[in-house]
Every structure is written in structure tokens, then in C-alpha cells.
Amino acid sequence: MNTPHTNTGLAVEASGIVKRYGEVTALDGLDLAVPTGTVLGLLGPNGAGKTTAVSVLTTLISPDSGWARVAGLDVVAEPQRVRSLIGLSGQYAAVDEHLTATENLEMIGCLYGMTRREARKRAEDLIEQFRLTDSAHRPLKTFSGGMRRRIDLAGALLADPPVLFLDEPTTGLDPRSRGELWDAIRNRVADGTTVVLTTQYLEEADQLANEIVVIDHGRAIARGTSQELKRHVGGEHLDVHLARPEDIGRVESIVASVASGAVRIVADEALVSVPVASGVDALSSVLNDLQAANIDVVDIGLRRPTLDDVFMELTGHAAEVEGAS
Amino acid sequence: MSMIRDAATIARRNVIRIRRVPDVMVFVLMQPLMFVLLFAYVFGGSIDIPGGSYREFLIAGIFAQTVVFGATFTASGLAEDVQKGLINRFRSLPMARSAVVAGRTASDVVYNGLSVVIMSLAGLAVGWRIRGSVLDAVVAYLLLLFFSYSFSWVMACLGLVVPTPEVVNNATFIVLFPLTFIANTFVPSDNLPGVLRTMAEWNPVSTLTHAVRVRFGNLPTGTPEPTSWPLQNAMLYSLGWAVLLIVVFAPIATRLYQRTDKR
Numbered sequence: 001m002n003t004p005h006t007n008t009g010l011a012v013e014a015s016g017i018v019k020r021y022g023e024v025t026a027l028d029g030l031d032l033a034v035p036t037g038t039v040l041g042l043l044g045p046n047g048a049g050k051t052t053a054v055s056v057l058t059t060l061i062s063p064d065s066g067w068a069r070v071a072g073l074d075v076v077a078e079p080q081r082v083r084s085l086i087g088l089s090g091q092y093a094a095v096d097e098h099l100t101a102t103e104n105l106e107m108i109g110c111l112y113g114m115t116r117r118e119a120r121k122r123a124e125d126l127i128e129q130f131r132l133t134d135s136a137h138r139p140l141k142t143f144s145g146g147m148r149r150r151i152d153l154a155g156a157l158l159a160d161p162p163v164l165f166l167d168e169p170t171t172g173l174d175p176r177s178r179g180e181l182w183d184a185i186r187n188r189v190a191d192g193t194t195v196v197l198t199t200q201y202l203e204e205a206d207q208l209a210n211e212i213v214v215i216d217h218g219r220a221i222a223r224g225t226s227q228e229l230k231r232h233v234g235g236e237h238l239d240v241h242l243a244r245p246e247d248i249g250r251v252e253s254i255v256a257s258v259a260s261g262a263v264r265i266v267a268d269e270a271l272v273s274v275p276v277a278s279g280v281d282a283l284s285s286v287l288n289d290l291q292a293a294n295i296d297v298v299d300i301g302l303r304r305p306t307l308d309d310v311f312m313e314l315t316g317h318a319a320e321v322e323g324a325s
Numbered sequence: 326m327s328m329i330r331d332a333a334t335i336a337r338r339n340v341i342r343i344r345r346v347p348d349v350m351v352f353v354l355m356q357p358l359m360f361v362l363l364f365a366y367v368f369g370g371s372i373d374i375p376g377g378s379y380r381e382f383l384i385a386g387i388f389a390q391t392v393v394f395g396a397t398f399t400a401s402g403l404a405e406d407v408q409k410g411l412i413n414r415f416r417s418l419p420m421a422r423s424a425v426v427a428g429r430t431a432s433d434v435v436y437n438g439l440s441v442v443i444m445s446l447a448g449l450a451v452g453w454r455i456r457g458s459v460l461d462a463v464v465a466y467l468l469l470l471f472f473s474y475s476f477s478w479v480m481a482c483l484g485l486v487v488p489t490p491e492v493v494n495n496a497t498f499i500v501l502f503p504l505t506f507i508a509n510t511f512v513p514s515d516n517l518p519g520v521l522r523t524m525a526e527w528n529p530v531s532t533l534t535h536a537v538r539v540r541f542g543n544l545p546t547g548t549p550e551p552t553s554w555p556l557q558n559a560m561l562y563s564l565g566w567a568v569l570l571i572v573v574f575a576p577i578a579t580r581l582y583q584r585t586d587k588r
Contacts, residue, residue: 060416096338098342099341107337112418
């Protein structure tokens with residue numbers, strides 16, 4: 001395999017990664033470049049290939065073609081050295097629920113090659129940092145989902161690895177736990193850690209990532225900062241929240257006349273959203289039409305585009321957030 | 326060296342689990358305990374052991390069955406670790422490749438040791454006694470545990486390929502039930518008809534049972550020497566099987582571990 005010389009400024013590099021499972025192409029030529037000390041957000045719906053990408057980068061699976069380097073080391077040629085430089089926190093909190101928080105972390109520390117004493121010391125420090133000291137000696141099965149995720153993240157941080165891979169670290173968490181995990185991640189980045197983060201939450205990528213790569217069907221369909229991606233969608237968005245979902249069809253045709261892009265409908269929220277070229281004109285024209293058609297509106301307003309809109313624009317379908325659950 | 330260290334770390338974790346979840350053992354031992362009662366009190370009266378007591382004869386068979394079924398604990402434990410994502414976690418760590426399975430099979434010796442202790446107490450309660458020397462008894466127990474250890478490697482392979490831990494019991498039952506019954510575990514194999522008798526005589530569970538039975542002095546004096554080669558060399562034949570299982574299945578289990586990927 002042809003591997004070019006390492007660019008020392010990059011903590012993670014990948015080129016042309018392809019991974020097939022039988023008929024399914026999970027990754028279809030993915031390229032990544034993550035500068036040291038930054039956060040890359042891999043954003044995509046379920047089944048887009050995010051977890052497969054993380055699995056390749058963390059040496060769990062070998063790519064069918066392409067190459068990847070983490071901390072300058074080829075993941076296929078030197079998996080063991082790569083493993084000593086990374087921390088992985090998976091989509092499911094990979095903790096032993098019958099062990100206590102301290103026991104779980106101590107075990108991981110030992111497996112990173114620390115002595116038991118070092119591992120225990122480090123485990124206690126992290127437990128304190130994550131404000132779980134009171135629960136340190138309780139089996140994890142008594143923990144809430146958010147607490148388990150924190151322990152799982154603490155496991156990934158235990159050996160102070162220079163590169164962290166976080167696969168949907170906050171999926172299924174309540175907003176408060178999510179915020180706490182975000183803070184913990186930001187702290188590490190402030191200390192110079194490089195993070196590759198996958199998420200279905202557009203807000204999460206927006207909050208944490210320096211650069212975002214949007215992937216769908218195993219390939220990158222857009223990349224840039226959150227601002228750049230939003231600019232790509234352009235202009236403002238007009239949101240119409242309806243009183244009655246039955247009106248969606250009629251409203252869709254009304255807003256179509258002012259639309260500068262695809263109309264998005266969120267049926268359960270009775271929401272019709274549309275990108276518009278000139279916001280104020282569109283707003284007044286739509287308001288008039290709605291009144292004329294006698295349609296009750298709960299709320300109507302202009303807003304700046306979100307990554308949701310970016311996703312819609314790029315893939316033609318909405319991000320299937322929590323589609324599986 | 327790091328492999329032994331890592332395996333010890335994994336084994337330590339598994340032993341903590343045995344302590345935290347003792348009810349697992351109660352469920353697993355329910356079956357052999359039922360068999361002790363069933364055979365000792367219900368069927369036992371109809372099975373004739375010339376010149377001896379059936380209960381005395383039975384317990385070695387129960388031990389063999391207990392450790393063979395006990396080895397399935399390895400399969401369900403690993404399958405659960407795969408399902409919970411722990412194996413992926415371990416695989417992302419800079420630890421020795423063979424340590425997770427090696428640690429698991431090692432800690433399951435502790436588990437099976439405890440099982441055998443409990444079954445020994447049950448045996449004593451129904452009238453079984455150790456009649457041989459202390460050394461012979463120690464050898465018998467070690468043989469049981471070593472056989473169980475070797476069988477754990479087979480079960481490790483199973484645990485790494487099944488889709489869910491629940492499949493383990495169904496998959497093993499259809500194999501282990503005949504394996505432990507077409508044997509001299511519950512009845513003397515001499516009484517079995519033609520082909521079954523040959524199968525029983527070459528079955529390593531029979532030779533394990535026989536070797537243990539002899540060491541514990543549970544065969545009545547005057548019992549004729551077995552006619553088949555495996556039973557005549559029960560100790561050697563059982564150990565041969567155990568070594569063979571480890572040599573064949575340990576590398577397979579390590580390879581399977583490396584390829585495990587929960588998606």
C-alpha cells in the first residue's frame with residue numbers, strides 16, 4: 001500500500017478508505033485530515049458509516065482499501081502502537097456493570113500498561129474530576145445512563161491519549177448530562193488533545209467541532225466549519241408552526257412561492273421550514289397568504305440556518321436523528 | 326510477560342463478577358443438584374452397581390457433567406462481553422491479543438472450582454465419600470479442573486461467534502446433553518447396547534468420570550477391569566483430550582477474538 005510521508009501537523013489522516021460488508025459498502029472512499037489539537041465532527045444519519053470510520057481508525061477493523069494514520073502511525077501496519085496513543089469511547093457505554101467505577105477504570109489503566117497503583121490513582125483522579133466520588137464504590141448497574149457514559153469517557157481519557165475517538169458520546173443522554181460531557185471534552189481539547197467525534201446531533205457538532213465532515217452512504221458529502229456549512233445553505237429560513245397538522249399541505253404550496261430551496265416538513269411538530277432569499281419580503285407575503293387562506297399559525301419567524309438545514313440541503317433527506325429508537 | 330499481566334487483569338475482573346453475581350452460580354448448579362437428587366433417590370434404586378452403592382458411583386459422573394456444563398460459562402461470559410461492547414473496548418487497548426480469552430478461561434477455573442466444591446458437599450450429603458488417599462483425591466480434582474479448563478477454550482470459540490449470549494445455552498445443550506449421557510456418568514457403560522457402548526467407551530467424559538471414580542475409590546472392590554483401551558488408560562486418555570483441545574482451540578479463539586467486531 002502506498003503511504004505518503006507523514007504530515008506532522010495532522011493527528012489523524014485517512015485517504016480513500018473503503019470498507020465493504022458483503023453487498024453493503026459502509027465506507028466508500030473516505031478522506032479525513034484532522035490537525036493536531038482540533039476536533040473533527042463526523043456528522044451523519046444512522047448507517048452513514050460513522051462508526052465504521054471510527055472502527056478503522058481505532059484498529060478494530062481493517063479497511064478493504066485506502067490507508068489511515070493516527071498520530072503518524074499506520075493503523076494497519078502498527079495497530080498495537082496506535083492503540084497505546086488513542087482512547088475510544090463507544091456508542092454504548094462499554095463498562096462492566098457489575099464492577100464499581102473505580103474497578104472499571106483501574107482495569108482499563110492496567111490494560112494500558114500502568115501498574116495497579118498508578119491505575120488506581122488515575123482512576124480516583126478522574127472519578128473526582130467527573131464528580132462521581134460519592135458513587136466510586138458502587139457497581140455501575142446502579143448508575144444512570146449519563147453516569148455510565150461519564151465512566152466510559154473517563155476510561156478513554158485514563159491514559160491521557162493524544163487522540164480521542166468518541167463515537168456518539170451523548171446519544172440518548174438528557175440535555176444536562178450532554179452538557180457535562182461536552183465540558184469534559186472541551187477541557188481535554190484545551191489541553192491539546194485531538195478529538196474525532198461522531199454524532200447524529202447537529203447541535204453537538206456545532207458546539208464542539210472545529211471542522212465538520214458530513215457523511216452519507218460512506219462518503220464525505222461536505223466539509224468545513226459550522227459557519228461555512230451554514231453559509232453553503234445560504235440566507236435565512238422561514239419556519240411556520242401550524243396549529244393544525246392538516247394544514248401542512250396548503251402551507252407547503254404557499255411557502256413554495258418564496259422558497260429558494262427545498263421545503264422541509266416536520267410532520268409531528270406541524271412545522272414547515274423553507275430557505276428564503278429575502279427574508280422580510282417572504283415573511284410578509286407568506287403571512288398575507290396564510291391570513292387569506294384562513295390558516296391558524298402558532299408561530300412564524302425567520303432564523304439563521306442550522307446544521308439540520310445543511311443536512312437537508314446536502315442529502316435531500318433530513319438527518320434521521322434517533323430514527324432507530 | 327505483558328500477556329500474563331493482562332490476562333491476570335481480565336481474570337481479576339471476572340472473579341469480582343463471580344462474587345458480585347453469585348445467583349448465576351445458583352442457576353447453573355440447579356441442574357446438577359437436581360440430577361443428584363433425581364438419580365440418588367428416584368432412578369438410583371433401579372440401577373444396580375454390583376457390590377457397591379449407586380450414590381457412591383453416581384457422584385463422579387455428576388462432577389464430570391458439572392465441569393463440562395460449567396465450561397459453557399466461558400461461552401456465555403464472552404458472548405455477553407461482545408454484546409455489551411466490552412470486547413471492542415479491549416480490542417482498542419494496547420493489551421496482549423490473547424489476554425482476554427486467556428484471562429476468561431483462567432477465571433472460569435475459579436468458577437468451576439467453586440462449583441465442584443458445592444457439588445462435593447451435595448455428594449457428601451447424600452452419602453458419597455472419598456475412599457482413596459488425599460493425594461489421589463487432589464489428583465482427581467485437578468483432573469476435573471484441567472479438563473474443564475481445556476473445554477473452556479472450545480466454549481470460548483463458541484462465545485465469540487454466537488450472535489447473543491442466549492444462544493449459548495441452546496447451542497451447547499444439544500451437544501453436551503448426549504456427550505454427558507452417552508457415557509458412564511450415570512450408568513456403567515457395560516450395560517449399554519452395541520454402538521452406544523463403544524461411543525461411551527471412547528467418550529472423554531466417560532474416561533474423565535472413570536479416572537475420577539477410581540481416584541476417589543468409588544468403585545466397589547471386585548469391579549472387573551474395563552475392556553476398552555480408553556477406559557483402561559482413563560487418566561492418560563482424558564489428559565490427551567484436554568491437551569488436544571487446548572492446542573487446537575486456543576489459537577482459534579485468539580484469532581476469533583481479533584476478528585470480533587460488534588456492529
